[in-house]
Each structure stands twice: as structure tokens, then as C-alpha cells.
Amino acid sequence: TQARTDLARDIATVSDMYAKEAGISPRDLAKVLGGIAVIESRFGVLRRVTGTAYESSAGGALHYLNRTIAGETTQAMSDPRVASRVNALGVNIANGVSAEEAWTLKEDNVLALSLLSRRIVRTLREHPELKDNPVMLATRVYQAHNLGDAGANALARGGRFALEALDHKAAAN
Numbered sequence: 001t002q003a004r005t006d007l008a009r010d011i012a013t014v015s016d017m018y019a020k021e022a023g024i025s026p027r028d029l030a031k032v033l034g035g036i037a038v039i040e041s042r043f044g045v046l047r048r049v050t051g052t053a054y055e056s057s058a059g060g061a062l063h064y065l066n067r068t069i070a071g072e073t074t075q076a077m078s079d080p081r082v083a084s085r086v087n088a089l090g091v092n093i094a095n096g097v098s099a100e101e102a103w104t105l106k107e108d109n110v111l112a113l114s115l116l117s118r119r120i121v122r123t124l125r126e127h128p129e130l131k132d133n134p135v136m137l138a139t140r141v142y143q144a145h146n147l148g149d150a151g152a153n154a155l156a157r158g159g160r161f162a163l164e165a166l167d168h169k170a171a172a173n
Helices: 002-022 026-041 066-075 080-089 099-107 109-126 134-166 168-172
Strands: none
Touching: 002 026, 002 109, 026 109, 026 134, 066 099, 066 109, 080 099, 080 109, 099 109, 109 134, 134 168
16 A cells, blocks of 8 residues: 555656656646556556566566666766656666666656656657547557567557567567
């Protein structure tokens, strides 16, 4: 219950931070963030991935992989909201991110949601037709988060067969 309460509070906080930039209401942004959190972690309850066919470092409310959270955080440090949060967490990413530091970043809902919100902003710039449809926006963003941009594009173009041709692991996922 506490994990869900904390995640709901943090979704509201981050939705207010990024809604204007995304060009959608904080409520719609919260729907997208919450929808993805439900898929990834049952809304913050399952914080680690276990029992999968391929070993995974995925964790936190949004199940970021160690390398993904490190890379996205590094790329997002020009965003003062992200930089401030990373500094508050006491993580110095200048010399890379250790596995322990990656977990610190992944377990912070506000940071993870901020990185996801940045992806939502980019997705809306590329696909403005999704602006008024939070369900389709969440679907598209989740696919890109889970499969990478290439996987999401392949899936959108040709369904599962196109995804399997690109990467059998992604199709199994």
C-alpha cells in the first residue's frame, strides 16, 4: 500500500513538472505514467524482475535496466529537474554509474518518472496525433521503453512478424 501511495504522489508531482512541455494536461500525463507503471511493476509493487527467460537488471517502478537508467540519466543532465534530483540522491555520474548507483537512480520514482516524461515529450513531438489519446500514447511510449525505438517502430510497421525479424529476444519479451 505504501509503495502505491508513494508512486501516486510522485506521479502527480512529475505530471505537474512536465505536462506543459508535453502539451497535455497533468491529468493525461498522469494517466500515461500510471498506465506504464501498472504494466511494469503493478503500480510500484514489483520493484525487481525475476523469473524471466533472460536475466534482467530491471528494477524500480518503471523497471529500468542498469545501463538504460545510467544512459538516460547522463543524457538528461541538461534538464535542471533531472540534474537536481540526481544531485539530491548523491549520485555522481561523471565517472560512470556503478550497479549500486543504478539501483539508487531506478528506485527513485521522481527521477524514473522524469526520464519517462522526457520520452513522452519526445514521442508527442514525433506523433502529435497521440496527444488526445492517453491510452495509445502510453502504449506507444511503453513499446519504445520496452523494445527500444527500433523495436517499437518495427512493431508499428509490421506487427509481431516485423519485430521477430528484428530481434527474437524482443519478440519473446
